[in-house]
Amino acid sequence: MKRARSILLATAARYLMPLMLIFSVFLLLRGHNEIGGGFVGGLVAASALMLYGIALSPAALRNLLPLEPRLLVGLGLLAALTSALLPVLAGRPFLTGLWLKTPLPVIGKVGTPLLFDMGVYFVVIGVVLWILLSLAEEEAQ
C-alpha cells in the first residue's frame, strides 16, 4: 500500500527534527536544576525522530540512525550501570553521586547523575523507536 506523502509535513519534519533533538538535549542537560530531565528529553527526541520517520519513511529514519534502537537501549542501560558502578570503584556505596569540582562551560556541573540521566535518555529513545519503528515497518510492507 503506497500512501501519498505530504510535502509540507516532509519539509517541516526535515527542519523540525534537528531543532527538537537539540531541544531534547537541552532538556536533558538542564534537567538537574530546571524543568526537564532524561526521561522527558528522551520522549521529545523520540517524537522528533518518529515525526521524521512518518513524514519521510521508516527506512529514511533507519538510515539516519547511527545505531539500531535496540543497541541504543543496551547503551543506555550500560551508561546507567556505569554511573552506578563508578562510585564503587572510588570506594563509595553503589549509586553514590560523584561530581567534578569545576563546572564545565555550557553543560554546567558534571557528575555521575548526569551519566545516569543520559542512560535514561537513551533507553527511552531506544525503547520508543524500537517499538514504533517495528510497527512502522510492519505497516510499510
Place this chain on the structure above:
Amino acid sequence: MLTRQLTWLIVTLAGGVLFAAPAALLRRRAERLAAPLLALLPLAAFVQLLAALPAVRAGETAQVRFDWAPALGLSLTFTLDGLGLVMGLLISGIGALVILYGGAYLHGHPALGRFYTLLLLFMTAMLGIALSGNALLLFIFWELTSITSFLLIGFEHERAGARAAAWQALLVTGGGGLALLAGFALLAVISGSFEMTVWAAQAAEIAVHPLAPAAFWLILAGAATKSAQFPFHFWLPNAMEAPTPVSAYLHSATMVKAGVFLLARLFPVLGGLPLWTPALTTLGLLTLLGAAFLALGQTDLKRLLAYTTVSALGMLVFLLGLGTPPALKAATLFLVTHALYKGALFLTAGSVDHGTGTRELPRLGGIGRAMPFTAAAGGLAALSMAGLPPLVGFLAKELVYETTLTTVAPLLLSALTLLANAATVVVAVWIGWQAFWGRPGDRSLHPHEGTPGLWGPPLLLALLGLALGLFPSLSGGWLIAPMTAAILGHSVNVKLALWHGLTPMLGLSALTLLLGIGLAALRRTLQPRLAAFWRALAPFGPANLYHRFVHGLLSLASWQTGLLQSGYLRIYVLVIVLTTVSLAGLTIILNDVPLTLSPWQPPRFYDFVLVGVILTAALLVTRSRSRVATIALLGSIGFSIAVLFLLYSAPDLAMVQFAIETLTVILFVLVLYKLPKFSRLSSAPTRLADFFFALTGGLLMTLLMLLVSRHTSDASVAAYYAANSLAQANGRNIVNVILVDFRGLDTLGEMTVLAIAAIGVFSLIRLGGKAGRKQRAVTKGERAK
C-alpha cells in the same frame, strides 16, 4: 606477601575476563592465534598459583576482602588456602589445555569465539568458587558456573537433544543452587555472618543449634545436584551433548567437583554434625556402586566415561563422609588423580571421535596403530584409572583401601569399594586397551591422527599422572598435605609411597585388577545384558521422575495461562480494575479510615473549564462510533490533564504528559490501519455492568485522592527532599534529583523493565503473525545481499 600474590591473582582474573572474554568474540581474523593467546590467561593464573604454593605449603593462608553490600553480609572475600589453591591449579592448568585442545577440536566452527568466551567465563567463575571466603560470593560464582554450563551444554543449540540436556542440567543444578542458598542463609541466621571463617570458628555452637540439620540437608542438596549424586545423577550423562572439550573440563575435571569441594570446604563447619557421616557415606556409596554398574551398560565412549565420573564423585562424597584424616587424604588425592586421568580420557575420546567419526565402543578397535599419540595418552590415563603402579591412580587406590580397612565395618565397605573399583578397571580396559588395540569392530573406519592440538593436551595430562605417581613424596607433600590440612584445620603429614611391603591394601588392589580384567574380557556378553537390565529399570528411575515433573509443571503452566490470559484487552482491564477496587476498598474498610475533607481552595475558572472538557470527552468516548473520534477524545482528556498539572505547578509532570500524548497519537497513526473494524461487540446488559465497574473504579480513585490529600500537612518527606536536593545532590529540580539520585536504584530497575518490555513488544510484532514471518524472510534476504 601471600596476600599480595592473591590480590594480583584476582586482578589478573578480573582483567582477563574483562578483556579476553569479549576479545574472543572478535577472533575471526586470527583464528590460529586465538587459542594460544587466550590460553595465556589460565596459564598466568596457574603460574601465580604455583608461585604461592611454597608459602601455602608452609601453612600460610591469605585473605583479601572488599566490601560489596555490607548490609547483606556480602563482601568480596577471597581466601587462599591449600584446598582452594590445588583446586585452582587444576582449574587453571586443565583450563589452559582445554582451550588449546578446543581450538583444534572445533577448528573452523562458526561459533568458536563464543566457545572461548564461555569457557573463559566458566573458568573464572570456577576459580571464584575455589577462592571464595564468603558464602554468598561462593553462591554467586556457583550459579555462574551453572549458567555457563547450561550455555556450553547447549553450545550446538540447533540440535533439540542439546537444548533438552542443557535445560535439564540447568533445572537440576539450579534447583540445587536454591537449596544451597537457603542452607547458607540458615547458617548465617545461626552464626550472624556469611564469612566462612566465622562459621568455622563457631563450629561447636553451630553443631548443637536446632537449625543446623536443616542447613546441612539443604547444603547437601546443593552439593549433590552439582556433583551428580544419586538421585540427581542423570543430568551428567545427558550433559555429554556438549562438545567434548566441555565435557572434559566442566563435566569431569572441574565443575562437577564443585559440590565435593563445597563439602570439603564446609567440613570444618558441618563435619561435627552427627548426621554428616551416615548421610554422606550412604549417598556416596549408592552413587559409587549404582553409577559403576550403570557405566558397564554403556557403549558410547563419552557416556561410559560420564557414568564413571558419577561413580568417582560418589567415591569422593563417601570418603568425605568418613571424615577421618586418612579418608580425607584419600579424598584429596583421588580428586586430583581423577581430574587428571578423566580429563585426559575425555580429551582422548574426543580425538578418537575426531579421527574415526564414531564414539561407539563396539565399532572401535585396533585404531592405536593409526593414532599412536592418542593411544599413548588414552592408555596412560586408563592405567591410572585402573590403578596400576607406578601411576598416581595406584597411590589413590591404596589410600582408599587403607581407609576402608580402618572403618567400623572394614569387610563390608572394602568389599563394596572393591566392586565399584573393579567396574572402573573394566571401563579402563575397554577404553585404554580394547578401543586402541583390541579386535577391530568396524573395518570401514579410517582412523587418522589429528593435529598436535588434539593429542598434546591429553598426553600432557596423562604424563602428569605418571609424574605424580613416580614422585609420591612430592605429590604427597606439595599437593595432598596442604589440601588435607586446609580441610582439617591443622597440618598433617602425608607419606605416599609406591611400595609399602606386602599389605592387605596391595592384596585388595591385585584382586580388583584381576576381577576387573576378567569382567572386561566378557564385554560382548556383559554390556548388552546390563544395558537391557538398566533399560528395563528406567521407568522407575529418577530421570523419568524428572520428566514427569517437568511435564506436570508445563501442563500446570498452560492450564493457568489459559485461565488467566484470555487475550482480550477488555477482560484484562476489568480484572485489574476489580482487583484494585476490592483490595484497596477492603483495606480502607478494614482500617476504618476516617473520611474528613481537608480544607480546600475554591476552584478557579480554568479548573471548571478543564474539568468540563475532561468530563464531556469521557462521556462522549463511551458513545463514539468512530475510532478517530475516540482517539481525539482520549487525547483531549490527556492534554487537559497535562494543563491541570501545569496549573497546579507540576511542570515536569505536564511535560511528560504532553510528550506521552504526542507519542500515543503517533502510535495510533501507525496501528490504525491494522486494527479491526470499529464495532460494538458487547450486549446492553454487559455494557451496563461495565458502567458500574467503571464507576467503582472512579469512586475508588476519588476516595484515594481525598485520603492522600489529607496527608499533605505531613510534609516531612517533601521537606527532606527540598532541604537536601541541592546540598547533597547538586540539583534544584527535586523531581529529577529524586529520579536519578535519591531513588536511582528504582529508576535503574524501571529502565530494565522498560527494556524487557520492549523486547516483548518487538517479539510480538515481529514473530507474531504470518506477516511477521514474511517480514523476517525479507530482512534475512536483504542481509544476505
